[in-house]
Amino acid sequence: xxxxxxxxxxxxxxxxxxxxxxxxxxxxxxxxxxxxxxxxxxxxxxxxxxxxxxxxxxxxxxxxxxxxxxxxxxxxxxxxxxxxxxxxxxxxxxxxxxxxxxxxxxxxxxxxxxxxxxxxxxxxxxxxxxxxxxxxxxxxxxxxxxxxxxxxxxxxxxxxxxxxxxxxxxxxxxxxxxxxxxxxxxxxxxxxxxxxxxxxxxxxxxxxxxxxxxxxxxxxxxxxxxxxxxxxxxxxxxxxxxxxxxxxxxxxxxxxxxxxxxxxxxxxxxxxxxxxxxxxxxxxxxxxxxxxxxxxxxxxxxxxxxxxxxxxxxxxxxxxxxxxxxxxxxxxxxxxxxxxxxxxxxxxxxxxxxxxxxxxxxxxxxxxxxxxxxxxxx
Amino acid sequence: xxxxxxxxxxxxxxxxxxxxxxxxxxxxxxxxxxxxxxxxxxxxxxxxxxxxxxxxxxxxxxxxxxxxxxxxxxxxxxxxxxxxxxxxxxxxxxxxxxxxxxxxxxxxxxxxxxxxxxxxxxxxxxxxxxxxxxxxxxxxxxxxxxxxxxxxxxxxxxxxxxxxxxxxxxxxxxxxxxxxxxxxxxxxxxxxxxxxxxxxxxxxxxxxxxxxxxxxxxxxxxxxxxxxxxxxxxxxxxxxxxxxxxxxxxxxxxxxxxxxxxxxxxxxxxxxxxxxx
Numbered sequence: 001x002x003x004x005x006x007x008x009x010x011x012x013x014x015x016x017x018x019x020x021x022x023x024x025x026x027x028x029x030x031x032x033x034x035x036x037x038x039x040x041x042x043x044x045x046x047x048x049x050x051x052x053x054x055x056x057x058x059x060x061x062x063x064x065x066x067x068x069x070x071x072x073x074x075x076x077x078x079x080x081x082x083x084x085x086x087x088x089x090x091x092x093x094x095x096x097x098x099x100x101x102x103x104x105x106x107x108x109x110x111x112x113x114x115x116x117x118x119x120x121x122x123x124x125x126x127x128x129x130x131x132x133x134x135x136x137x138x139x140x141x142x143x144x145x146x147x148x149x150x151x152x153x154x155x156x157x158x159x160x161x162x163x164x165x166x167x168x169x170x171x172x173x174x175x176x177x178x179x180x181x182x183x184x185x186x187x188x189x190x191x192x193x194x195x196x197x198x199x200x201x202x203x204x205x206x207x208x209x210x211x212x213x214x215x216x217x218x219x220x221x222x223x224x225x226x227x228x229x230x231x232x233x234x235x236x237x238x239x240x241x242x243x244x245x246x247x248x249x250x251x252x253x254x255x256x257x258x259x260x261x262x263x264x265x266x267x268x269x270x271x272x273x274x275x276x277x278x279x280x281x282x283x284x285x286x287x288x289x290x291x292x293x294x295x296x297x298x299x300x301x302x303x304x305x306x307x308x309x310x311x312x313x314x315x316x317x318x319x320x321x322x323x324x325x326x327x328x329x330x331x332x333x334x335x336x337x338x339x340x341x342x343x344x345x346x347x348x349x350x351x352x353x354x355x356x357x358x359x360x361x362x363x364x365x366x367x368x369x370x371x372x373x374x375x376x377x378x
Numbered sequence: 379x380x381x382x383x384x385x386x387x388x389x390x391x392x393x394x395x396x397x398x399x400x401x402x403x404x405x406x407x408x409x410x411x412x413x414x415x416x417x418x419x420x421x422x423x424x425x426x427x428x429x430x431x432x433x434x435x436x437x438x439x440x441x442x443x444x445x446x447x448x449x450x451x452x453x454x455x456x457x458x459x460x461x462x463x464x465x466x467x468x469x470x471x472x473x474x475x476x477x478x479x480x481x482x483x484x485x486x487x488x489x490x491x492x493x494x495x496x497x498x499x500x501x502x503x504x505x506x507x508x509x510x511x512x513x514x515x516x517x518x519x520x521x522x523x524x525x526x527x528x529x530x531x532x533x534x535x536x537x538x539x540x541x542x543x544x545x546x547x548x549x550x551x552x553x554x555x556x557x558x559x560x561x562x563x564x565x566x567x568x569x570x571x572x573x574x575x576x577x578x579x580x581x582x583x584x585x586x587x588x589x590x591x592x593x594x595x596x597x598x599x600x601x602x603x604x605x606x607x608x609x610x611x612x613x614x615x616x617x618x619x620x621x622x623x624x625x626x627x628x629x630x631x632x633x634x635x636x637x638x639x640x641x642x643x644x645x646x647x648x649x650x651x652x653x654x655x
Contacts, residue, residue, distance in 0.1 A: 202585070268516040339514050339539050344583040352585060 003298075008066075009073045016077035019050065029082045029350045038206040039162045044085060048117025053091040056239070058099060062112030067305035068239060072246040072297070079250025082350035084205040086120050086159040088247070093240035094121035094167055100232035101184060101224030110165075110186070122163040124154040124210055125233070132237070132363040134230050135178035139212070141170040141185060146219055148172075148185060150193075150212040158361070160208035161196045163189050168212070172227050179230040184223035191215050204354035241362045242300045242315045248322040248358050249293035251351045252329035256286035258348055259336035279336055286332040289325035296321045313375050316368035323365040326355040385454070393458045400462060403431055410469055410543075414587030417469060417543045426500075426544070429471055432463070433500025438474060447498035469543040474498070476506055476618045477550045480567070484606035484614060493548070493569060505542040505572070507551040507592055508615055510535070517552075517619075518561040518612065522594060524553035524568060524604075531555075531604065533570065533597040538582060540590040546572040546579075549592065552615050555608045565611025569603045 005013065023043055032040050047053070055071045057063025064070075071092065078087070095114050098107060098121075113119035129136055139152030150170060160166055166187045173181035187194060193215040196208040224232065260283050263274030273279045300318040303311040330352045334341045341348045363371070385393070405424040410417065417425070432438055435449060440456040442448020451459065474497050481489055496502050513519040522535025533553055548569050555566040570577075576597035582589045606614055 268513075268519070339509070340511065342585040344585065349585045 005069075005073065009070055012070055013073045013077065015050070016074045019046075020077055020081040020083065024081050024083060026347065027345065029084075029347070030344060033084065033204065033350070033353075037162055038084060039086070039159070044117060044120075047085075047087065052087060053117045054115035056092060057095050057111050057115045061099070061107050062115040063095075067301075068242055069298070069301045069305050072243050072301050075243050075247040076250035076253075076294075079247035079252075079354075080254045082204070082251060082254070082347075082354060084354070086122060086163065088240055088244060089122040089158050090114055090120045090163070091117075092243050093123050093236055096236035096239045097123060097167060097184060097232055098223065100235050101229055103224065105220075106186070106223060119164045120159065120162060121165050121167060122157060122159045123167045123169065123233075123236075124157045124160065125169045125237075126154060126156050128153060128155055130155065130360075132367055133178065134182060137169055137171055137178070137182055139168075139170045141168075141172050141183060141217075143172070144216075148217045148219065148222065150185065150187070150215040150217060152212055154210045154212075156199065156207045156360070157196075157210050158205050158207055160189065160210045161198060161206065165189060166194070166210065167223065168217075169229065169233055175227070181227045182230040182233070183226050184229040184233065185217045186221040186223055187212075187215060187217055191217075202353045202356045204350065204357050207357065237362060238312055238315045239304065241319045242297065242304055244358060244362055245293065245297035245300065245315075245318040245322040248326040248355070249290060249297050251354055252286070252290035252293050252322075252326045255326075255329045255333040255348065255351045255355075256283070256290045259283050259286055259333040263336055273336070282332040282335040286329040286336075289329040289332070293318075293322040293325040293329075310375075313372050316363075316371045316375070319363060320365040320368040320372070323359045323363075323368070326351075327359050330355045385458070389454055389458060392455055393462065396459060396462050397465075399435075400466065404428055404466060408468075412587075413583070414469075414543060414589075415581055416545070416590075422544050425468065425471070426503075429500040431500075433498060436498075437463070438500050439478075439498045442498070447495055470541055471503070471544075474502075474504070476621045477504060477569075479621060480614045480617050481569075481605055483617075484610065486602075488602070489569070489605060502547045503542070503544045504548040504550055504569075505540055505546045505590075505592070506618060507537045507540055507549045507570075508618075509537060509539045511538040514539070517615065518565070520552060520554060520565070522551070522553040523557070524555050524566055526555075526601070526608075527598075529601050530598050531568065531601055533568070533576075533594040533599060535594050537592040537594075538589070540592050542590055548572055549577070550618065551594075552611050555611070559609065562612040563609055565615065566608045567605050567611045567614045568599060569605055570597065570599055571603070574599060 023046065032038060051064065052074055054063040055066050055074070056068055059065035075088070091114060095111060098110050102110070110119070110121070114121055125137065126132065127136060127139055129138065139150070139154065141148045141150050150168060152170070154168070157166070166189055168185045168187050170183060170185060171181055172183040175181040193213040195211045199207045199209060223229065263279050263283055264272050266273045274283065296318040300311070300314040303314045330348070333348055334352065337348055340346050405428055408421055408425065436442070436444060436447060437449055437459050439446070439448035440451045440459040441453065442450070444450045478494055478497060481493055497504070508517060508520070510520050510522065512521065522533065522537065524531045524533050533551070535553065549572050551568045551570050552565055553568060554564050556564045574597050576595040578593040578595070580591045582591050
């Protein structure tokens with residue numbers, strides 16, 4: 001067993017740490033989250049100039065063709081810094097779906113632009129009857145001559161309001177199982193009939209309600225074969241899930257460090273509050289959840305990169321642990337911080353809102369544990 | 379044991395009358411920002427008007443004798459008034475019960491006359507100003523100073539996590555009156571006019587809602603707004619805190635939350651999707 005990072009991974013990690021601490025000083029995350037779009041295009045440009053959007057895109061389509069652990073090392077730092085942005089949805093989830101399902105022409109048309117960061121993609125899967133399984137994809141797409149027509153609503157779609165293109169997962173036919181008859185459509189966000197509306201709440205990254213009203217999609221923008229998109233969607237979802245789990249582990253680590261440090265500097269009744277056992281308990285909980293999230297995530301990534309069997313089980317386990325663990329670490333950190341922890345200017349809440357959003361995104365722990373049971377034939 | 383609430387027909391009739399009275403007078407279309415920022419002036423004016431009408435009925439001090447500005451009601455009817463007010467989900471209306479008992483106990487006759495009748499009539503909004511950024515649980519560690527100068531005190535300090543959505547009239551403020559004395563024996567409570575020069579109020583945004591910062595910069599107050607002796611502040615503040623924690627729980631609200639979750643789940647099962655946009 002060897003838990004060390006490769007030399008390349010160490011370099012990526014160090015450069016990410018340096019870049020992010022320079023670009024995201026204390027109040028910057030709050031400023032970006034509070035802005036109208038929540039998207040800092042200048043920062044995005046700089047990240048793409050570093051090549052971050054190209055890491056897991058195949059070389060022949062303008063990417064670096066590296067493993068997912070390399071991508072994860074960067075995402076751990078992004079999570080640690082509570083960065084929000086479309087990197088996961090565009091450069092992992094969308095790109096992987098295109099690489100799996102797309103025709104040669106589609107891969108050539110879309111992947112290099114995603115790798116450069118010139119185009120931002122996102123995937124619209126979840127609907128008002130919320131869930132991440134194929135049974136929750138009910139939005140219909142109907143064929144009309146040489147094009148398809150989309151009608152319906154997707155909810156909680158990240159970054160749809162600033163994406164160039166939205167890959168819409170819709171149902172083109174009813175099959176024996178819910179997985180049959182699902183198709184992926186590449187839709188221009190500016191197409192007539194597409195409208196987005198930002199959700200508000202304890203949301204870190206920006207999520208949208210996206211409405212489709214008689215949206216015409218030319219047949220050549222169907223990604224791959226009609227009715228057979230689910231398997232590629234699931235593969236892409238798994239890869240994004242593995243990377244997201246490490247992002248969440250990075251955030252949990254920061255939540256832990258904040259409460260560890262606060263417990264040594266905050267004085268009450270004449271002593272640092274870390275002197276009190278009840279406070280120590282919460283610091284330990286935060287550390288334990290951060291650690292559990294990190295190592296289940298990196299093990300899942302090792303399975304993915306080295307082609308182990310049971311990779312899907314490992315990925316679902318990592319997300320189940322991170323879904324609950326990131327929130328628990330933030331809750332524990334809040335207990336230690338008391339009042340100041342909920343002050344938006346203090347900084348802990350940047351992690352809390354992300355813990356809540358990502359608890360659900362790509363499947364919560366209930367979904368993933370059920371999936372593990374199914375995969376293990378329990 | 380009996381967990382059911384038993385109200386007599388007379389009490390229920392009283393409740394119905396009170397509810398009708400309130401619904402007729404409550405200003406409609408009140409916008410309370412979900413982030414709990416300070417209310418706009420028009421909303422404040424309308425809600426203050428409503429509060430004064432509650433005060434005129436004696437319902438801001440329902441158990442008190444009518445001569446004192448109350449309504450002379452029994453404990454059961456007092457609870458009914460409190461429940462009916464709470465049911466309206468109005469923003470916090472000035473916390474009278476948290477300081478009036480202290481002035482009754484420790485205040486001079488002149489202070490009682492100056493503060494209590496207007497409060498009971500619903501004319502005053504008073505904020506509790508105890509907490510500071512560096513002293514929450516450890517309230518005795520506050521740093522706000524009140525320094526005696528002739529017949530005045532000079533107040534300097536910064537309060538945080540202060541609750542209030544209306545422009546305050548008074549600030550029920552805890553301050554250190556003598557830093558040389560031991561903790562808990564060095565505090566005074568002052569009923570400070572919120573419009574005194576040197577007071578700045580800013581909003582403190584929180585994960586849910588917001589609170590206020592209150593900054594005191596050389597605020598000069600007459601020593602006749604000190605309540606009780608200069609070193610009685612801890613005991614008085616503890617009384618306020620006990621009053622706050624001893625308030626009747628919002629039973630009606632609690633039932634509402636659980637009921638609405640059950641309703642939501644039933645509708646989900648029946649395939650109805652409420653609030654879908």
